[in-house]
Amino acid sequence: MLLSYIFGLTLSYLIGGIPFGYLIAIAKGIDIRQHGSGNIGASNVGRILGRKYGIIIFVLDLLKGFVSVFFIPICVSKIPFPTTSGDLLVILCGLCSILGHVFPLYLRFRGGKAVATSFGVFIWLAPMAVAISLGIWIAIVLVFRYVSLGSIIGSLAIVGSVIVLDNDPFGRGMYLTILSVVVAVLILMRHRANIQRIITGTEAKVFSKHSHKE
Numbered sequence: 001m002l003l004s005y006i007f008g009l010t011l012s013y014l015i016g017g018i019p020f021g022y023l024i025a026i027a028k029g030i031d032i033r034q035h036g037s038g039n040i041g042a043s044n045v046g047r048i049l050g051r052k053y054g055i056i057i058f059v060l061d062l063l064k065g066f067v068s069v070f071f072i073p074i075c076v077s078k079i080p081f082p083t084t085s086g087d088l089l090v091i092l093c094g095l096c097s098i099l100g101h102v103f104p105l106y107l108r109f110r111g112g113k114a115v116a117t118s119f120g121v122f123i124w125l126a127p128m129a130v131a132i133s134l135g136i137w138i139a140i141v142l143v144f145r146y147v148s149l150g151s152i153i154g155s156l157a158i159v160g161s162v163i164v165l166d167n168d169p170f171g172r173g174m175y176l177t178i179l180s181v182v183v184a185v186l187i188l189m190r191h192r193a194n195i196q197r198i199i200t201g202t203e204a205k206v207f208s209k210h211s212h213k214e
Helices: 002-016 020-027 042-049 051-076 088-102 115-125 127-144 147-165 174-190 192-200
Strands: none
Touching: 002 051, 002 088, 020 042, 020 051, 042 051, 051 088, 051 115, 088 115, 088 174, 115 127, 115 147, 115 174, 127 147, 147 174, 147 192, 174 192
8 A cells, every 4th residue: 555655646646746847949949948038838729839839738637646546556556446535545646747747857847837637637536616616717807807806706606615515524535635635735836926917917917909918
């Protein structure tokens, strides 16, 4: 069991750390870290290389999270079909994948902002909470035109939805509740600069002809 945890968590971190945004941009002859916000995530890639590439990066980063909570526990343990909120190995694999994305070993621990990979993790662990969060994200982006604000509020919506929808969020579902809180705090921390720019009115807006850092 200990070896399953060590191997599963390490593999989740390494897969989560694959910097798809950086790699695809490099293939196009661009170091994405030197452009826009300098972030390797889907939003910055989409701004620099075009919306198509932003979508591709979002999907790839999402898949890193999904693979970590669905396929890796199957591979490293005797779980024939991974459970969700009550399985500590699954929860920790998801967390390690997200941490790998944010702090990738391959790029000296300078990675993305955790949104897409977290989305992939919670699609399996809490699909209804993700649906609610996605709806709120869409509403925030359409009304305020800030992707970052949508991501921040969406992450908080995940926490609230997990607690409300789970029959026992502080008992059987405690691991999932803790994960949602940790991820929300991490996303908030990774968006500190965005929050400051929203306050000062210099944050990039979608559907805008003006270009700002995100």
